Amino acid sequence: MNKKRKICIVACAVLAMETTKNKKKKRHIWQKKWLAEREKYSHMSLLRELRDNDPGDFKNYLRMESNTFDELLSLMRPYLSKQDTAMRQSIPADERLIATLRFLATGRSYEDLKFTTGISAQALGRIIPETCKALYEVLHKDYLKMPSSEDDWRIVDEGFNSQWQIPNCGDAIDGKHIRIFPPPNTGALYYNYKNFYSIVLMAIVNAEYEFLYVDVGKNGRLSDGGVLGYTTFFRHLISDRLYLPHITETTANLNFVFIGDEAFALHDHILKPFSQRDHTHERRLYNYRLSRGRNVVENVFGLIAARFQILHTPINVAVLKVCYFIMAICVLHNFLKRKARSYVSGNALDSVNATSHEINYNAEW
Template identity: 40%
Template sequence: MDRRRRLLCAAACVAALLLDDTPEKRKSKRRRVWKKNWSTCSGLPTELTADDSRNDFLKYVKMTPEEFDILLRRVGPLLTRQDTKLRKAIPAKDRLSLTLRFLATGESFKSLSCMYRIGGSTVSKIILETSTVIHQLLQEDFLQMPKSEAEWRTVAEGFLQKWQFPHCVGALDAKRISIQDSGQSGSTFRNNKECSVLLAAAVDADSKFLYVSVGAQGEYSDSFLFEDSDFRRDLDQGLFHLPPAEPLPNSNLTFPYVFVGDGVYPLRSDLMTPFSGEDVDPGQRFFNHQLSRARQPADNAFSILAHRWRIFHTSIHLRPDKVAKVTLAIVCLHNFLCGRRSKAYLPVGPSDGEDRALVEGTWRSEGLGVMRPVQREQETSCSPEGEELQNIMKDYLSRPTHKVREDGSI
């Protein structure tokens, strides 16, 4: 009998321990919240699509509801997640609008977490996944180098008609994007005690990106970036399939198709840069002026990025590899909206115009946010062929019959 009583007491003690439900126990077992139920928050994407909130929609996602729907149809299938027994998946529409709002406003993850009632870590995951999907699905149609000689000639015709520079197939430029040092970037992304990544690009006459490279080490200059880039290697190996040298307009002078860049790039037979130094003759000065006009699309492209995507107005608090994903998505969105000639995305004023005389855009007084030009730290190289072609183009542009006419043509 005593033995039975002892066994019953032991069993009761074990049951009491198993059923212990103290506050400390309950706290340790608390489940993580998938979506917060904050009834005081507002600004959900469903509210932004209402007709009376159209201006707010343009402000926060930089496109019209119609353009948003077109984009959603493209990327939605890869953003859709399956519901589970425990929770409903966040809709693709919310994932896309959340990402666009982050890119367009530069709001913090904490602010977006409150607005969309989603956990902070989930916000970060959604933004990176959606940015990757946008780049993956849009790059084939909106971020491709021309693949044939005919397509390159079309690009060159755009530069001739809009910027009065013949045989130009792209404007090269690069900017530093400031990022906040998370302590994991190392010294390779530092420059003058600042942490940054480089965005290098080739742009067509309509300020659409033909080629981009993001994430190169911030300690290097533009010229080093070009010399060590895949772009230069492909150019040297003839993988771009540029047209062969052809006569310049209204002339018997044979001239190759070239890219244009500023003084930090090397002068080559396929890359025209300005005459350097202060002691330049009138012909060289006019050549530099025309070359500067041909480079305006690159300035415009970077200025539009900085003014339409406000994430570039503050140092980005992401690791360099994540900054690259976000930037590539923005470049694809830029080309997508430029291709549609979106009035919501491309209002009159921010970029430089191509009238008879250069019309400076408002970006010149407002700046480029955290995008900074790369300064030339040493003299760049000049090939003999490049110098010869530079002088040929100088003489061609200086002829009275080839100067810019009143209608903007040559």
């Protein structure tokens, strides 16, 4: 085959590929009729009925009472409202927020959720991550704030000392593995020691069972201590930029500390349990007190898993979107903890018996 013929064949092949690439796929229909009539077929009519006549089911559906939902919607409406176009009306802010809350509460797929929301799976794939990102950006300013002064840290310490008898304590630290489907071309990067793929939620929790700091997205192969080392919190801690109380102003002139489990490295401001070998009475007592205080972060992880069941199954979206989901859950937890009295029931949290000083463990999960 001569050179000119080869060039001609290649040119024809390239032209054929470009023609196929540029050929537009014909739409069978522009929009399905039942999706176009969303108001008629979606769950919005049911929610109005539940709001008026069955508030308990309304709360179970969205994980919050109607008045709490109204307050949340008023905060989010400016960030969720979209302009109508000449082609169609935009999806209202309340429907965007409801679809997102229902997604987080159930963990249902977009394809499944479209039948109750009346919103296409493709639109849900854009709306839900956008709404989760907006929830974090709006709520974290008031509902997920690290202490920024010595006085703020002393308030945190008072809560821990009075409830768990641990003086000079900032908070409890722990990590939670969030199940995901492995991203393409990442091999075993996200495969953890528990034998599933995950990203890590690193959290710092106060005595009021609220998140003070979260870091989401590090791959599951890292240990909790390894994840902590990559966080902004740890960089500020080792560079003395957390504004912790000075040693001269603490109880017994001891370091102000955070408490964690065996996965964390010992540090001037991080306490961990003694190993299980060669225990003395004093070491057993220390480990017992430390584990009691650490229960706050374990309780919070249990709470969010019970309230937001998307955490029960692997999440099959891009890692960045998973991060948006988890950050939204964390700020929603803090928001609901403060605003909705029924969000946390009396038997959902651990407590200490005032007489025996033993822990009354939660019975909800």
